Each structure stands twice: as structure tokens, then as C-alpha cells.
Amino acid sequence: MRVLIVHNHYQIRGGEDAVVAHEAEALARAGCTVETLTFHNDEIRTPLDRLRTAFEAPHAPRGVARVVEAVRRFGPDVVHAHNTFPLVSPAMHGAVRALGPVTVQTLHNFRIACAGALLMRDGAPCETCVTGSPYAAVRHACYRGSRLGTLAVARMIDRHRKAGTWTRDVDAFVVLTEFARGRFIAAGLPEQRLFVKPNGLPDPGPPPAGPREGILFAGRLSPEKGVAVLKQAAAGLLLPIDVAGDGPLRDTLEGAPGLTLLGALPPAAMRARMGRAAALVVPSLWYEGLPMVVAEAFAAGTPVIASRIGALAGLVEDGVTGLLVTPGDPVDLARAIERLASRPDEARRMGEAARAAYLRDWTEEATTAALIALYRRALAARAAPQRAIA
Secondary structure: OEEEEEEEEOOOOOHHHHHHHHHHHHHHHOOOEEEEEEEEHHHOOOHHHHHHHHHHOOOOHHHHHHHHHHHHHHOOOEEEEOOOOOOOOOHHHHHHHHHOOEEEEEEOOOOOOOOOOOOEEOOEEOOHHHHOOOOHHHHHOOOOOOHHHHHHHHHHHHHHHHHOHHHHOOOEEEEOOHHHHHHHHHOOOOHHHEEEOOOOEOOOOOOOOOOOOOEEEEOOOOHHHOHHHHHHHHHOOOOOEEEEOOOOOHHHHOOOOOEEEEEOOOHHHHHHHHHHOOEEEEOOOOOOOOOHHHHHHHHOOOOEEEEOOOOHHHHOOEOOOEEEEOOOOHHHHHHHHHHHHHOHHHHHHHHHHHHHHHHHHOEHHHHHHHHHHHHHHHHHHHHOOOOOOO
16 A cells, blocks of 8 residues: 655644654555655745745645645555645645545644634633634634734635535544544534544553652643643642653743753653653643653553543543543642552552553554554545545
């Protein structure tokens, strides 16, 4: 099977970029012939570049032309898109379908319905644009605090919703959790073409033996990740919390009582620290897509303390693979941290259950097999005489 992967990289490399690279490698290891076509936002350098990109975002003709050229040259069976904003746009799907390949779209976030992509506003979940007008986001400057940028995204959402791009031009959607699937159905995507497939993770091997120590936060230091709540919780604890990562709120955490800032760790160092931690804490305030840090913790046999919100409430089984806490509540978060830090036997049992959950759901072999099966299903549906359109 020949697979062309299309991905618009972010200016700051994040988990989605890493997932795309890993998925391409995993497909190749499984016997597919894979080519990746990448776009980079660092191509947007000047104010004129930004203005032009914002104007072109709904259809991005230059990006779509590059995709078409790659399809004609490479001859894929499947074209699999990840992030398409702002240099490609969902318009690529119609152009690709016209050339023959099956089209697949992974929905890592909620940008097809939400200009801010997170279904979050003013520090709390927001679904105003899921079924309503996407232009409501402009008033709140939901995309990076910019009304102009938000208008560009809202135009893209509105154009493709009205044009039927999602119901006509995409053969299959990959969503990361059952929770996300429900939100995309509410947004109008065809239910029968939405398939849940988590991101895979290579097995790091059996968790290290010996005692665990300390609590770990690993992720982007940004408001939606709940780092302000973590800061409040840490102030009342007697044990330090290691914070691995970087982001716009780093300065607000410098010198905070109970927090030790490690910065962004290399992958090997992160795996080692994860394997030593008594628990990983994920105090997010937004619904989350599928935070790979949870998969990494489970693979390392490390229980997870997470907010009871969105996808996290389905990923962490309360009292089995970790603990769920009230989002935005530093007292509840501190209580859960103290519980696992002071009960190593309970934390160890939860870690063993977390490792079992990883082996069941998140290994590279399982997720890659599921993706290839999805491709085959989409190819078979395209070959059928009548293709159902929602």
C-alpha cells in the first residue's frame, strides 16, 4: 500500500508533530511505501506573508497545488492528512479525491469546528461554535488572541462546512478517543466514517524495578494544561513536583514553592524520569485530544493523576490506572498527589494496571494494524458501486 502523509508543522514542535513522524515510520515498518509532504509555518515571515496566508487560508491554493503535484508524482493509494492549517487547508481533500486516491483525515484537535482548536475559552470548556456560527469566535479573538487570525480560521471553518467538504470529500476520519468522536458527530461529521484509533507508542520495555520517587508534570507550560492549578497545589505540599517542559507560562513558575523546573528534556531523559516517578500529574483544563504523555506514563508503569474532563476521564480509570480530580481545583489535586506519594503499594498496583492498559491499547503493533485496516476499509468502500454519503 502506498501512503502519502500530509502535515503542516507548527512553529513550536509539539506532540502532534512527533506523532506524525512516528506514524509514518510505523507504517513503513509494517510494509507500506510511505512518503511525507510537509509544510512549515516558519515560511510565514513578514506581515505581508501573514496577511496573504490569512486571506488564502480557506482554500490555500498554493498548498493544495503542492499536494496535487505530490499525488501525481508518487501515485498513492491513500492520502492521509494531519494538520492542514494554514498552508494547505481542507480543500486538499476534494482535489485529491478527483485524482483517485482515498482521503483520510486525522483530527488531533477540534479546529474543524473551533477557531481556537481546543473547545475552550476563558479557562473553561466552550462549545459555542460546534453547532453555531464559527464567527462567534472572532469577537473573543479565540485564535492566539488575534481577531484577524480568528477571522481567517472562522472563514475556513464556515466555507468547508457549507461546501460539504467533510461529508463529501473525506473517506475516513481518525479520531483519538470516544469522547472526541462524540463532539465531532455533534459538529456534523458523518458518524459512519469516524473511527477511533489512539496514537501508538513503541514499547520502552518493562518498567524499571525498585522504589519510585517524586511526582512529575510533563507537557507544554500553557494555560489550558492547568499549570496555574498545579502551582497552587504544589504550594501546600511538602514534596517537590518536577516540571518537564517549556512554554509561555514558564516565567510564572520560576521560583514557585514546591516546583522544580527541569526544562524540555530529551526523549531518553524523559523516559528515565517517567520510569522513576511515583505518578504523573495531568491537571488540564481543556478536553485534550490524546496526550501522549499519558501513553508514555502507562508504558512506563506510572499511574496518572488527571482532571476529570473530556478525553482524560475515559483514558484514566479512577482508582485503577490512576486518580481523577476536579478540574481547576488545587485542593483536590493536592489531595490526590499526597495519596499516591504516601501509599507506594497502591501507586505500584495502579502502575501495573496502567502498563497492562498500554499493552492492550497503545502499542505500535496494535495501532498500526488498526490504521491499515481502516485504510483497507476506506479503499473497499470507494470501490463499492454506491458510496453512502451522510
